[in-house]
Amino acid sequence: MLFESSRVRLRKMTKEDTELYNKWRNDLEVMHSTNPSLDVYPMEATKKFVDHVILGSPTAKSYIMVEKGKEIPIGIVSLINIDYKNRNAECIIDIGEKEYWGKGYGSEGLKLLLDYVFYEMNLHRVCLKVFSFNDRAIRLYTKIGFQKEGNSRQSLFRNGEWHDIIHMGILQNEYLRNK
Template sequence: MFSTDRIYLRKVIKEDTDIYHKWRSNPNVMQNTSPNLDVYTREDTENFILSIIKSANSKSYMIQHRENDEPIGIVSLINIDYKNRNAECIIDLGNEDYWGRGYGKEAMNELLKYSFLELNLHKVYLKVFSFNERAIRLYERLGFEREGEQKEQLFRNGAWHGIIMMALFQDKFLQ
């Protein structure tokens, strides 16, 4: 269910703490994904991983390269609202060796299939920094549309940037 020719998704487990901490400690990775550029201890990261695992309204999956079983990143549904059938999605490609090669699109597509075909969600939404043009193009290729922007919400590298909200609806995904 969670695989392509190049990747597969598996549930995040406590043993993923070290690799996730490595990614979380990389400023290049965090630049595009975290509103708070901070220094995290390994204990902080472990607590975060444990909170993901225990959460009743989130599902997180490690993206693994099929050929060499190397972890590439994490893709998640968070804030799942089962009553109103919507959730926020997040992708974090922590392994820079796999950037710009289509792995993020494959992983997101698998997560979206699960969201709409298995969980029967009506809407999946996300937030993306306005300067992250590569991610915006990816989301648009997947069918996401802009719903709005929080202007000047993020101060990064000496300038103000917006946070763009995007969404994809089940009926559009299934077309």
């Protein structure tokens, strides 16, 4: 598996990334579009989360996205709820360094993850959830080939309004056909 594109390299997340992850996880601007709870997490809570959920789960894999030119960690892509029997998983992406937003790094990182998922892991389906107000992410996922599969209507309260959570998915043959 080649874990790099022209500008992005993926590397496995390690315990050494906990402090950086805690910074991203506590940046409300970063989490506004991806985290339903918008809580502030003390370092100890993040350490436990990284140890048990990110690194300690047999049904999750997380990779730090590194900008190759400067070797700067810029975000994280993860697979969660990996179901090997039914060949399904859910993916999550967060660009933690805001100066890299809107410049195609998320697209490159997500495509690297999907290449791994469909070529190496041979999964059949990947799904994700996106907040209905996150137009930039919805455009990215649609461009890559994800299709809307449903809504959780008005399940997120943000900025004084109710928003849907949109469920999207992509199948292995759809992704490989569009490559």
